[in-house]
Amino acid sequence: MxxxxxxxxxxxxxxxxxxxxxxxxxxxxxxxxxxxxxxxxxxxxxxxxxxxxxxxxxxxxxxxxxxxIELDEADIRDIYVARTAVEGAAATMIARARVPAALRELRAACDAMTTSLELGDPAALSDADFHFHDVLVQCSGSRRLVRMHQTLIVETRMCLTALEGTYQQPLELVEEHNQIVAAIEAGDVKLTLKRVELHMDEALRRLIHAEDDDNQAYI
Amino acid sequence: MxxxxxxxxxxxxxxxxxxxxxxxxxxxxxxxxxxxxxxxxxxxxxxxxxxxxxxxxxxxxxxxxxxxIELDEADIRDIYVARTAVEGAAATMIARARVPAALRELRAACDAMTTSLELGDPAALSDADFHFHDVLVQCSGSRRLVRMHQTLIVETRMCLTALEGTYQQPLELVEEHNQIVAAIEAGDVKLTLKRVELHMDEALRRLIHAEDDDNQAYI
DNA sequence: AAGAGTTTGATTGTTGACAATCATTGCATG
DNA sequence: CATGCAATGATTGTCAACAATCAAACTCTT
Structure with missing residues (x-):
């Protein structure tokens, strides 16, 4: 059946x-x-x-x-620590290999975010955001990184759903993704890692701040 | 109950x-x-x-x-990719924080390896090796890294058990661990990451070579 | 003799009933 | 009035019997 x-x-x-x-x-x-x-x-x-x-x-x-599970601020930080480890590894792998098909997919996922931003559709932007990170890890070709990432994404969505998906600074967000893809396309491994780490730090900062605005202790 | x-x-x-x-x-x-x-x-x-x-x-x-599951060479490489991501992140976290208690635990775990080497006890060395990597990730304090690591360790042990726990170059092995701890103690984040990556590359190389010697396609 | 269809055996997948455990409520007691 | 205790209700944990599915062996046909 x-x-x-x-x-x-x-x-x-x-x-x-x-x-x-x-x-x-x-x-x-x-x-x-x-x-x-x-x-x-x-x-x-x-x-x-x-x-x-x-x-x-x-x-x-x-x-x-x-x-x-209930996620406190320490958990959210931990999620981003783990995501940085996983996505950093994935991104550097892609930057090293530079398989054309993978680069195309990544670029497309990134462009979809730009489109959603220009259309002013926050829900679509959020979806495109998650899709990008999915593609990023998938393209690494590492089954284990993919598996570890899945759970982390669910937890991240738990947090974002709590904030009802409204991003604080969508322009910066999209630009950070573009920068990551640019570094990967250039094959610059160190820069790629640095930009992934920067993006995660910024994403975490935006998330924690948004949480403060809503005065929510637990997410 | x-x-x-x-x-x-x-x-x-x-x-x-x-x-x-x-x-x-x-x-x-x-x-x-x-x-x-x-x-x-x-x-x-x-x-x-x-x-x-x-x-x-x-x-x-x-x-x-x-x-x-059956692990082929691609899987083994993938395991080490994932382990590098997880343990690299853990090690850099410890190098940044430099909590005395964590440094002591790491040093102790490393010394245990040296002792086992000097005693010429390969089984004890293997156990001490795995214990070291356990401690490394535990000391990072990241629950998610710990969870992801557990499965990776089981898979690694699956491979090593197949080779009956005889290390190829135990002296190099122990020295690599010492170098990692030294870098962490010095608080040199970049060097720490580099040495973890080096250790993983070497460990993978030793594992694949040992496998070749045994003429085993699948582990 | 080779191949397709059928039967058979074993295994997994599912279900509902039973036992054990825990939180809550009411009552008796100091 | 507060506290300890017992009964109760609901929930989880466990089990054994039943149904469905699949692989392999066997038979029948060409």
Missing amino acids: HRESTASVIARQLRTAIMERTLQPGAQLSETALSAQFGVSRGPLREAMQRLVQEGLLRSEPNRGLFV | HRESTASVIARQLRTAIMERTLQPGAQLSETALSAQFGVSRGPLREAMQRLVQEGLLRSEPNRGLFV
Whole structure:
């Protein structure tokens, strides 16, 4: 029938629910409620949940239940530390290899951001932003970097969804991406790494500031 | 009763079994056999297995079963790419912060390697080696780097167990670790990163060569 | 004899019921 | 009135039986 295990399907649905804050941070996941909602039994649902526990998106309290993780400022900083490590490695790999197809894809993803900016569509810009970072890591060709990155992106989206996707300084944001791609295209490994690190620092700064504006302690 | 979920316990046991090659690469995991072996029912066992699928240690073929991953040379290279990203980030973080307690722990872990070398105990050297890299990432204080690293270490051990733990050039190995710690202690971030990258390149080279000697296509 | 179709065996996937554990509520007691 | 204790309700954790799927062996046909 399906070419994918049900646990995998349910896990993805749970992941998006957490990302979109349908399942809010700190919320307990009721097995009966969710199994009814997804139309499966508790067995497959529990298997899916264990996947997210391993990913670190759910926290398990034995004999108590499973809860959506809550991200404080230290977590957000940690997410960006990890993202810098992963995306920095991916970007330098691409800058070293300079496979034409990869460069084209990256440039296209970057141009899509520019287009969204010019159209004044913040939601599209956010999507294009995430798509760019996806493409960046995918193009590295490293299966392990891709896998590690997926979870980090979900966590990042958790934060951004909380701020309702309005970027503070969209112009700077797009320019930073352009600069990264330019460095990669030039094959300048050191500059590439530096610009990825700069972009992450700036993105983190914008995120923390936005959070301050909203007076939200927890995201 | 237990302060840990059974799925978590079983997952760890499976992980070590894969690491030690009790469960060989490519082998199918029989649910009934394993549940009997671990003394649990199929339910908790399946939950544990889904964790390893998420980690990438098991490969799922729907309606066929779960199989231990097989690592070819491309995988080994990928593991070291990912490890360089994670451990490089961890090491630079420690070099920046230079928390005394962390430096002491690192130095101790490094000295343990020297001791094992002098005692001529290859098994102890291997353990000390892995312990060092564990400490390195732990001391970074990044929960996400730690989590990503755990899986990478299991995969690395899978490879090394295949070669029966005999290092090719133990003297160089220990010296590389000493050099990394020295750079961290000096607070030289750039040098630290360079030496971590060098160590990973060398470790990969030694691993691939050892593999060639054994004429093993797959590990 | 070779190939296609069918049957058979074993395995996974799923389900619902049962047992254990924990938080809460109400009650008795100091 | 506060505190400790017991009963209760709901939830998670576990299990064994059932259904679905797949691979391989066997048979029948050409």
